Amino acid sequence: MGEVFEFRNYWEKHREKLPYEIDGVVVIVNENNAFEAAGVIGKAPRAAIAYKFSAKETTTIVEGIKVQVGRTGTLTPVAILKPIELGGIRIMHATLHNFDQIERLGLKIGDTVIVSRAGDVIPQITKVLAEMRTGKEKAFKMPLNCPIDSSRVIREGAIYRCSNEQCGARNRQSLRHFVSRMAFDIRGLGGKIIDRFLDEGLISDASDIFELEEGDIAVLERFGEKSAQNIIREIGSHKTISLERFIYSLGILHIGEETALLLAKEYPVSSIKELIRKYKGLSLEDLQKIRDIGPKVAQSIYNWFHGKRNIHFLEKLDKVGIQIETKKLKNLKTQSLKGKTFVLTGSLQIMSRDEVKEKIRELGGDVSESVSKKTDYVVAGNEPGSKLKKAKRLGVKIIDEKQFIDLLK
Ligand SMILES: [Zn+2]
Incomplete structure (x- = not known):
């Protein structure tokens, strides 16, 4: 025995x-x-x-409390801890669930607390050691405005919620867009995982993703250390991104991959700081000068870069170490038409004009409205106009739609 x-x-x-x-x-x-x-x-x-075995517990200091916005727009306070080891995992966050729990614990920022982690449960603050206070501790107040969209915060019993009913869902959409294939392309962060992290208060805007630590994830049920390591490694390997992908990832209204690419080509920058400086300075006229950018799109870009919260978001992304690739603009796929200028004339049968233009740009080529000596190809459809005559006169290579499609291969 x-x-x-x-x-x-x-x-x-x-x-x-x-x-x-x-x-x-x-x-x-x-x-x-x-x-x-x-x-x-x-x-x-x-x-x-x-x-x-007894619950694992230890003491640490609460260095701050941040407020995260969940999927339904609920505000969850999360304690930022002086990092500690608990059950072999480095812990630096503990959820506080809601404001009532902060009151129940009598928790102030700067307090020394007992953090425990029993079994597979996420770390909890179980007690405030009030006798350890120095007098410098600060009381915590829930914000009056939502940290995501600045809408008024409303209280429903113990729950604080953003008054904008769409806030949580919209934020979730923009997070999913941010990590999607043509944006940051972080495959380890599928929709379900994003939802889970939102529910746990681990993230609320995209910059939070880059501040996640293994310990934040490993303590969640059904994750474990191995998958936590994989997710953190994957996130870490996506901190450098091309400018067009970065612009696309911001989810600016009306800005798809193509427009993001046009912007990136027209106004290249090599850091987020430079991006803020340069793009904030662009006038509506500057933007509309870019081929294919009309007044509606220009207005949308202009508004975005003049939004205080958006600039703050960019600054956060800079702070967490996002780097913009400085090497020459890479195209979204290959660059087989790089440097080639195309002019379209006549009506096309197989592809639409927009599709053809998109294809050319996707592969690094340019589309021009008029034929000149600099034109590499004229794509002629049915009933071509004067552009064809001019092309013949200048000796520009003329191809039909089928030949164009062959070029794409
Ligand atoms: Zn909100």
Whole structure:
């Protein structure tokens, strides 16, 4: 019997050394006859006993409290802890669920607290050590305005919520867009995982993604250290991004991949700081001078870069270490038409004019309205106009739609 307790006590102290997590030991009588003879209480055989270890807990300091916005627009306060090791995992956040819990605990920013993590549950602040106070602690107040869209915050019992009903859902959409294939392309962050992180208060805007730590994820049920490591590694490897992808990821109204590319080509920058400076300075006229950007799109870009919250968001992305690729603009796919200028004339049969233009730009080429010596190809459809004549006169290569499609291959 003594040996059993010795074994249990040893592993309670040394469980951190195991490559996996345990929360106790199970003792089973190994001899079949003795096992049977011990009998059963309820459903539990008396010859098998589980000894649970005590909850893992430690003390640390609450360095701040940030407010995250969930999927339904609910505001969740999250404690920012001086990092600690708990059960072998580095912990730096603890959810506070709602404002009532802060009141119940009597928690102030700067307090020394007990943080515990029992079993697989995420870390909790279980007690404030008021006797450790120095007088410099600060009381926490819920914000009056939503940190995402600045709408008024309303209180419903213990729940604080953004008064804009669309806020949570819209924010979730923009997060999903941010990590999507043509934007930051962080595949480890699928929709379900984004939702989970939102629900846990781990993220509320896209810059939070880059501040996630293994410990934030590893403590969540059904994640574990391995998947946490993978997600963090994947996020870390996507901190450098091309300018056109970056612009696209911002989710500016009317700005698809193509317009993002046009902007990036016209106004290249090599850092977020430079982007803020340059793009804030663009007038509506500057923007409309860019081929294919009309008044509606120009207005949308202009408004976005004159929004205080948007600039703050860009500054946050800069602070978390997002780098804009400085090498020559890479195209979205390959660059087989790079440097080639096309003019379209006549009506096309297989592809629409817009599709053809899009294709050319996608592959690095340019589309021009008029034929000149600089034109590389004239794509002629049915009933071509004067452009064809001019092309012939200047000796520009003329191709039909089928030949154009062959060029794409
Ligand atoms: Zn809001």
